[in-house]
Amino acid sequence: MRNILKATTLENKFPLFTVENGCIVSKDADITVAFRVELPELFTVTAAEYEAIHSAWNKAVKVLPDYSIVHKQDWFIKENYAPDIQKADLSFLSRSFERHFNERPFLNHTCYLFLTKTTKERSRMQSNFSTLCRGFLVPKEIKDKETVTKFLEAVGQFESIMNDSGFITLTRLNSDEITGTRETAGIVEKYFSLSQTYTTTLKDISLGADEMKIGDNILCLHTLSDAEDMPGKVGTDTRYEKLSTDRSDCRLSFASPVGVLLSCNHIYNQYIFIDDHTENLKQFEKMARNMHSLSKYSRANQINKSWIEEYLNEAHSQGLISVRCHCNIMAWSDDRDELKHIKNDVGSQLALMECKPRHNTTDTPTLFWAGIPGNQADFPAEESFYTFIEQALCLFTEETNYKSSLSPFGIKMVDRVTGKPLHIDISDLPMKKGIITNRNxxxxxxxxxxxxxxxNHMVRQYYEQNAHVLLVDTGNSYLGLCEMINRKTHGEDGIYFTYTTENPIAFNPFYVEDGVFDIEKKESIKTLILTLWKRDDEAPTRAEEVALSNAVSSYIELITKDSSVTPCFNTFYEYVKTDYREHLQEKNVREKDFDIDNFLNVLEPYYKGGEYDYLLNSDKELDLLHKRFIVFELDNIKDHKILFPITTIIIMEVFISKMRKLKGIRKLILIEEAWKAIASANMADYIKYLYKTVRKYFGEAIVVTQEVEDIISSPIVKESIINNSDCKILLDQRKYLNKFDSIQNLLGLTDKERSQVLSINLANHPGRKYKEVWIGLGGTQSAVYATEVSLEEYFTYTTEETEKMELFALSEKLGGNLELAIKRLAFSKRNPEK
Incomplete structure (x- = not known):
């Protein structure tokens, strides 16, 4: 039986001839250079920055010669998150996190730019002369080598202008990336497969009168090919209402509704055709005269004449360059019912841009064919409309979805739009790039x-990446995580200290493991004693500072020489009372310069027999050096005016000791509300010292607070903590909306950062449970992420008293197996009927 179907092979119709030196050469001798484009992340660009990006495109396009084509092709492909749970070193909570996001759908964005040099004749060709309609293609020879050379020089200038803009990065594709290799697919093969994966399988292409299919996928095409379809006014950017408030403005590019905000498989093609500008204007002058001569016969001619004249006036008065433009959205699905929804979604997104949605059925094959990388010159001229470069560039999408950091170190957060897990580094990579100067x-x-x-989420991941973590808390926030780590490591880590009357926390500030007292150790001891001695509003005199410094130094000299003297506060007190008193008398130090009796009287409660004699005379040392996760829970003494600040200071001093001895190991100290107790005038220098010193020892200090009044009213916090913290992390600030101007000024936030912070939790996905968080680095890089965790992590981190009690009660029933208890609770939450 004879086959009467009009079928042919892709080889017969293939419009490309060769790829040489990274340039695609078509069979009609058109030259195309291909780039991969990196765009800024969503919600991180301001209106002024969109203007700057638009200006860079404008400058770049103007360097291209006549009869060039700029084709920006944005791919948005639906993918499912594939968790990496095969790693042997994955912890229980990390594996739970990965499983939670298993098969989570998200939209992956890839952007290409194709710059093509064609001829005047080719640029005028219509769809009936497409290579798709021709029976046989005879390759043409490139005759004018000088034209090609000039075009490639212009392409180099184009690339430099865009890369120098600081917002967009162009990376030129080499021959293998275009054609592919035996193992990987190139961009041409990916285009014919409607895929961005490294597939090497081509699908059948069906070109019908009213439908086009590639494999099982049916294409749906919407075009912007007529000036009448465009809104009355276009701009570089637009206000995104969902994340804007009356006090803040969230901006997106004008074409963003058909970019990352359109959640279906689609390609957004943007074309600019650069013809001979002078010739274009001559044609319009001639057309205007014709319309004028025919205006008495039709009012439409009169109106058209006025529009053409306005176009010419704009071109001449403002020096604008006339170009042709076209945009189309090519979406697809293998399900006809889903395709109907996609068609409606694309139409509604175009309507958001105030464009007229045109569902194009007849031109789908030719426009698909013209979108082949390197075949841009095959575009049908009748599908384009005349405009200026500035207006045409407004139809470019200028943002991409959130990207993971390439750094090996980092924490897992979640894309606020798609819900895809992201790996972000807010410590090492920003330091390496010079975005921040410290990790605080x-x-x-x-x-x-x-x-x-x-x-909890952050410190858990730091710990799992071999960091030493010390937490100072006042609300049992880390009890679950600490217990989990303790039972997993059989007590090696996850040490939880809490203050009780029966078992108070005790320290020995004069003990050093190696017997060496360096300058930092001496300074921390002096700061501690000064805090015990003087009130917050009582500054020491210079003479008192010198006397105290000499006392500490001479006592340290004594204990290093005389092993019979036990280093502790008791022996220090006795030394000052006897030997140092004699030393002062020999030097004739006056009482008004240093009142030693007053000094001893104030410090007597910490000497043996005193009310707090246990605090500074511990006979056992906390093994902080080898314990990688330690929590000091000070809730029971948080309101004690003496114990709380002293205990906090000593913990910080212990951390500094740990910090000095652990060479090349990451370490962090996280202080919750405890900082309020140490934010005194006496402590200001010590806090500054801690913050500046941590940076030098591969460490970071983290301060957490919830009371905005405390930050606004405390100059010490501002000078010591905020000014020395290059990474600022803010959560939902809507409670402080009326005070946010003060917060913005205090933290030095830009207007862009303000808009990002005030957009937190404004448009959360109803089907997911998460809270958003803003992370700002050095005032130059910032974004909002989602903190979304698995149920297992939720029950580990929860601060709800009833949930914690239920968890630990179940753990006791299971013989202390906290991990199994968490699994049981998570399972019962997921399956309430079982």
């Missing part, structure tokens, strides 16, 4: 904003 962090979030979940 300041976290601000009111109660209920998800602050504890974020900090």
């Amino acid at each position: 962090k300041f976290i601000l979030g009111p109660s209920g904003s998800g602050k504890s979940f974020f900090t």
